[in-house]
Amino acid sequence: MQWKLLSPKKIVLPNGKEVLEKRSIQPILWLIILVLLFFSIRITGFSLEVLVNRIQEFFVILQQMIPPNWDYLSKLWQPLFDTIKMSLFGSVAGAIVALPIAILAATNITKNKGIAMVSKFILSLLRTMPTLIVALIATFIFGLGTMAGTVAIFLFTIAYVGKLLYEQIENANMEAYEAMHSMGLTTIQAFRYAILPQILPNYLSTSLFCFEGNVRYASILGYVGAGGIGLLLNESLGWRSYENVGMILLMLVCTVFLIETTSEYFRKKLM
């Protein structure tokens, strides 16, 4: 895009040759960004004044969290393990179920456009629903507890891994797949031996990455009664016992850090 208003700049070389340089539209882009920024501040009601005046309250709460209530630790182990179990089981089951759905959604493997469309639609539908809402609905169906949280994480994992996986399948090299068809293999067999070796490292890496995120998600699912450590977090915040909140957050930070570091190590090995 080039406006007529912005006449190109003329550069003359010593030997008399002329080169026309297109004017950069960067200043205009900056102007647009500034205008949009101005309107977004107005619309969201952001106020620097409130931010400056109230910011110390944050440190007040933070101060109350330190030192954390170490006695509370003994009560934390069980919900913490619940949280990890929820995310681990939900992630593994979700990643496994995501594979067949991703195959059905990949247009280069599934020749029936209708099936591929429906699979893609299901995946985007699952992705659109916030995990917290899914967990809330699941508590209505399966009752309060970790079961609801597991289902929510399971569904989110299908959506997330499924989407990335079908894109990888669609980008896979189809040459070996064609050759295997010519050797008399069925579509599923050809997929297993030609496409799967190509996508497997990525598939495992994506699933691990999803698991990392799921541990973080799982910790707040307790807010809607879907079990895990979030339940205690909600409770402690409600009672304003910030030293307990501090303990929970400390435990969460340690756990998430540990899991992320381990998962990152394995993901690097896979690549």
Added chain:
Amino acid sequence: MIEFKEVEKRYPNGFLALNQINLQIEQGEFVAIIGLSGAGKSTLLRCINKMHDITEGTLCVNEVDVQQLKGKGIRDLRRNIGMIFQSFNLVTRVSVLKNVLVSFVPNMPVWRKILGIFTQEEKRLALMALDQVGILDKAYVRVDQLSGGQQQRVALARTLAQNPQIILADEPVASLDPVTAKQVMEDFKRINQELNMTIIINIHHVDLALAYATRVIGVRSGEIVFDGQASEITEETLAFIYNNTNQERGETEHAMEATITEENSIA
């Protein structure tokens, strides 16, 4: 034996890729198909194992009407026909041996198909196939570490492990250097003579075609314009096969487009 009777292939966009093809290829022949890009060589080859469908006429492979086959029938037909591609079409991320072992997949029990476990006997057969093309020492090397010529030999070993009666080769040496191309052609010749497999090869290098094939078929604009011994070929016949005016050049480009869209829609 492969028998074309008045075969016609019209692409969905209306382009006539094969017109009135009558052809008979006996078991054990070494046939080279020559012609311009887009003349219909690839289409002709791919109709034999039903990677493409014909629209008119009949095409029989070993007395079986290919057009009538469906599902399992097509896969059984393809088990008996090997195929070699210009770009080798191997799984580059896994070892040479694993690529060859895929040949045995259709005959394995389901649980082994899923887990990808192969028996000692299957491994021995795959290694023997690799030995036949002289790359036994590369069995446990990943395919992406091999040169083009070595990769084409892996593809050839994969086909040999299938133990087919017919090998279709679609431009097998087009992406190889002249020396390697010759070596691969030698392999084809040896397989043809020792194992009596029918070999049908699409090739751009006329000199290689004449040097190795016993029979040469010239295709021009979807029609067979020459069919005879390699020794019968003269400069005039070559000029006739490759003769094209500007108008025909336009047509060949269409044919290429048609081939590409068809390739994307198969399988």
